Amino acid sequence: MTAHFVDLLDDLRRRSLRMAGLVEEVVKQACEAVFQADPEMAKRVVQRDADVDAEEVEVESDVIRLLALYQPVGSDLRLLCTVLKVNNDLERIADCAVNVAERAKHVDARTLVGPYEDLRQMGPLVEHMLHNAVKAYGSQAVNDAQRVLSEEDAVDALYGQIIRRLVADASASPAKIASFLDVLSVAKNLERIADHATNIAEDVVFVCTGEIVRHRTH
């Protein structure tokens, strides 16, 4: 492969990492919008989703072009496949962030007391997971990626507690079902963001080692 291809691959990787940074910021803003009841921040999240979508299309086009023109193998092939998959995860994370932000006008942060504090805890935990997944993606460090995989259980546990509490409360107070659904939506989207962060970490393990660790118990 030519030095030109290596340069193009580096450019693509940098572009994908820039997109990852943008998505990280969007998730942070979505959490702020909900937990600090900031509707202006929520609007900004929705607006920035268009930037993420456009970037996703550009990165995907670049990957397809490099695959078609250079037929890479070995670590280059693994990297291109990973960029394509991470690209998809990043776009979906941004969509989840929009869903979270759209709940900002409905979820009253002041009501997040008692067991619903779990939801408030989920935000930083998910942000932390995503940050570490993106960091591992940037440095292509297997150890960092594996740490992300081990963090998923904590998010799932919080999500499970919230669901159990919602089921109990909705039975007791059916009139408040709309509020409960808002809380459920935020929790569900945060949990999905954690899943996508896990996917990214699994892809980092693949790009570094060639091992596919998806669907394994981490």
Place this chain on the structure above:
Amino acid sequence: MVNVMDNPPTPPTDAPDAPVMRIPLRRSPAKDLPPSSELVIRAESLTIRYGSFAAVRDASLEIPAHRVTAIIGPSGCGKSTLLRAMNRMNDFVADASAEGKLFYRGDDIYRPGFDAVELRRRIGMVFQKPNPFPKSIYKNVAWGAAINGYQGNLEELVERALQQAALWEEVKDKLHESAYALSGGQQQRLCIARAIALQPDVLLMDEPCSALDPIATARIEDLIDKLKSQYTVVLVTHNMQQAARVSDRTAFMYLGELIEVNDTNVIFTKPGNRRTQDYITGRFG
């Protein structure tokens, strides 16, 4: 020795080309074949020298039956020398010598008294440049069997060999025309038919597609994929995509050393050696 005929007259360049054929998208992966624990060729610490220069150094390699094994590596790495050692073609090079062991079906082919002529009948060879004899298509295929005392029906043998080489339909009505009237791709398939007519056990192919266009190359690759059900194939190629497409096992050589041998899928997705990785991704040198 039928298949040994280097430097034949240059075939006409305006010969009709093969009809356009669908380029196969999927070849039979090794996993679709029965497991092959049967070893046809085994090299043990093999060193091949030209004078004092060691072109292949301390190579150990196993060639399983009914698989395509590709040998890749940069020019001058020793891959053709290793291939030619497998049927003792290097005997024709005045100052070539071999150390170590090279077994064909358990028998050391470099032991004193080994019948190299019979070995070359069992291990046929196809060269980089198509090298048909200046004879008819029929005689190209039949001659080797005839001089080896073939007792069966020669016409049936010729038809069978041409069919196995996927050439029969194109030449059945002009068997007695000159082989030079065929296109380059057809000539190469004729050379494969000529090798097959001797009913070999192994086919050695030394860059068999390097002189062919992409369509003719696709036909040869398709043919190699079919041939492995009956023969064991060892292929030297400069074209890494070709090795990836047609082979089940890939050996990477560098500066006379056999660096890595593994399933082709592994070599081209997660090679174990840094030098293999650098070579297949073009970062060598």
